Amino acid sequence: MxxxxxxxxxxxxxxxxxxxxxxxxxxxxxxxxxLQEHLKSGQRIEACAFDAWLDGAWKGLGQGTTVGYKKLFxxxxxxxxxxxxxxxxxxxxxxxxxxxxxxxxxxxxxxx
Numbered sequence: 001m002x003x004x005x006x007x008x009x010x011x012x013x014x015x016x017x018x019x020x021x022x023x024x025x026x027x028x029x030x031x032x033x034x035l036q037e038h039l040k041s042g043q044r045i046e047a048c049a050f051d052a053w054l055d056g057a058w059k060g061l062g063q064g065t066t067v068g069y070k071k072l073f074x075x076x077x078x079x080x081x082x083x084x085x086x087x088x089x090x091x092x093x094x095x096x097x098x099x100x101x102x103x104x105x106x107x108x109x110x111x112x
Contacts, residue, residue, distance in 0.1 A: 008038035008097040016090040022099070024081045029103055031077040035085060036098035037067045047089040053082035063088075067096075077103060 011018045033050045037043060049063040050073045062073030083101070087094045 003098070005038075005097060006040075008041070008095045010038075010041075010095045011087075011093045013093050015093055016087075018087045018094060019084055020087075020096070020099075021082065021084045024083065024101075027079050027081045028101060029077055029079045030101040031075060031104045032102040033062065033073045033083070033085075034098065034100040034102065035067045035071045035073075035096060036069060038095040038097040039069060041095045042091075043068045044091045045087055045089075045094050046091060047087075049086040049088060051084045051086065052078050052080045053084075054078060054080055058084065074104070 009020065035048065035050075037045055043066060045067040047063075047065055048067060048071065050061050051058045052061055053059075059078075061075040061078065064071060064073070085096070085099065
């Protein structure tokens with residue numbers, strides 16, 4: 001998105017579920033996806049999912065409830081040129097102000 005906290009993506013009024021596909025332009029490697037709602041409009045998203053295009057099909061990498069200030073999906077590193085955010089349920093027209101993909105250093109992930 002544009003890194004401006006005052007701008008955001010939204011759907012038409014009355015639409016409470018949606019999908020956003022991002023074409024990354026080239027294959028990128030990442031292990032974390034970040035979503036942020038436009039909080040000035042209120043916390044709206046109740047359920048969402050994050051997918052990556054892998055081996056010719058969408059693969060779910062994370063699913064959760066409210067997004068609010070920040071929702072992080074962590075997963076094993078993947079490499080792809082296309083991802084999608086699915087808003088599964090929202091109170092009213094959902095909003096997203098920030099979206100990001102990051103590659104966490106391998107030693108930052110602790111396992112029990």
